[in-house]
Amino acid sequence: MDEQLNHAPCGFLTLSEDGVILSINQTLLKILDYTQDSLTGQHVNSILTVPARMFFQFYFFSLLKLEHQVEEMYISLASNKGEEIPVLINALSRRVKETTLFECILIPMRKRNEFENELLLAKKETEEALKAKHKVNAELETTLKKLQIQKEELLELNKQNHNYKIETKKELELARVIQETSLTDPINNEKVQMEVFYNASGELSGDIYGIYQIDQHRFGIILLDVMGHGISSALITMTLQSLFQRLISAGFAVEIVMKELDSHLHKLFRNNEEARHYSTGIFLLIDTEKQIIEYVNAGHPPALWQDSDGKQYELFSTAPPLGTFEGVEFKTKTFTFSKGGRLLLYTDGVDPLASNHLAPLLKKTIALPLFKLKEEILQSLNNEKNVYHKNDDESFILIDLK
Missing domain, CATH: 3.60.40.10 (PPM-type phosphatase domain)
Known part of the structure; x- marks a missing residue:
């Protein structure tokens, strides 16, 4: 790996088709608090959180094999100290000497997550304030009348649903027996x-x-x-x-x-x-x-x-x-x-x-x-x-x- 790429302002790693780490730059090693020797040759699962492992297995590798590239996929890495590090990943599949390599760029997203959470919180507080402001006694009275009508309807429905529930349970039990019999x-x-x-x-x-x-x-x-x-x-x-x-x-x-x-x-x-x-x-x-x-x-x-x-x-x-x-x-x-x-x-x-x-x-x-x-x-x-x-x-x- 050349010196410029090794110290680029973003993470870079190369994976084999089976997910083994072939190379990793110093930027990503510093983010994850690992040494070069401790990660080279290890499966990529060793730097992924548990949900990210499932995501990689089902989607990341599948998309790379089908489309030969992945753009702006959001995942979480796990540092050597157990810290969860959100990153944005771009990757492409490349053939080198009859071998398929997956080259990945990883950009940490800590600050963006903080800003997005603050915006979502502000939006929620604003919406709640607007709802409280526009609530009037006339609406409350109308709602109470509707609730009373709905209550009476629900009581009637509950009577009807009791028999339906019993019949449905019998049908589900029969379906379960049929399903297990097919095994x-x-x-x-x-x-x-x-x-x-x-x-x-x-x-x-x-x-x-x-x-x-x-x-x-x-x-x-x-x-x-x-x-x-x-x-x-x-x-x-x-x-x-x-x-x-x-x-x-x-x-x-x-x-x-x-x-x-x-x-x-x-x-x-x-x-x-x-x-x-x-x-x-x-x-x-x-x-x-x-x-x-x-x-x-x-x-x-x-x-x-x-x-x-x-x-x-x-x-x-x-x-x-x-x-x-x-x-x-x-x-x-x-x-x-x-x-x-x-x-x-x-x-x-x-x-x-x-x-x-x-x-x-x-x-x-x-x-x-x-x-x-x-x-x-x-x-x-x-x-x-x-x-x-x-x-x-x-x-x-x-x-x-x-």
Whole structure:
């Protein structure tokens, strides 16, 4: 890095396609209170706040890969001392010697935030003063009369709604049973062993998964998380489930399955953008004879692969979430495995704060059978609920390759 860029009045860093920091200038190091050696070679998550990590994963990298540039994206960095530093980021994608690099300019925005907050506060105080000034006794009397009429109407509506509420609860319970019935059972034989967990945050869930044995040696596993959790999300999961069940059972290639699911969501909401939903998802095709795993991760939390010796790999996102951008090219990633490895697929309800507690838990329990590991993960989930009082759908799949 030349001297002028190294001490420019703004931050500069270069990232690999996988998000690893390749270079960083002194200006940004000073802002973050880090040394060059402590950040070079580290993943960019090490200088991002927790919300910014999710934002980078779902949007920043996706936009760079699709449009090759990002303009005026607002995120927060985390300094070495834990201070949150708001910045404006511009970035572009560049090919250098057959390698894709992401070059980023970062401009601190502390003063701007302070000015904007002061303006918003002044605006709020002015609006409240104007409302109080124009309030007159005549309006108050009219309002009271309207409230009395509305009260009487509400009493009548409450009587009608009581029966409706009872009927709706019955219908939702039936829908929940139908949704859970559509879930496939885990497969356990001489080649694979599986454990699954599925828990809706309400009557219905936005999570859905499918486990299929395609032939003697191939197994397809898919896990999707539709935006939100409720009736609308549950309806979408059911349309996706019928589609991926047919495609996977027929042995279609990984990228074709994901492309068809993406196209389905676009067609579903083509005439109603306000109702549009997207879905994160990961699909793996395991071949126990060739000992290879093919996968596509569409904006989903990274699955964890652990070798028999405890070495771990994260199956990071390779494409944006399904239903977000049209014309996305889904590229299949492939890796080989040896017997004795272990896979963990999960939705963000299992690790909503990206706290990275699952990888250490998986390594610590390498000698435990799958059902014991499942108990450990459920205990971890209960502990997080007590601390953060979170409310989200929770699903995960555990797989041992014998």
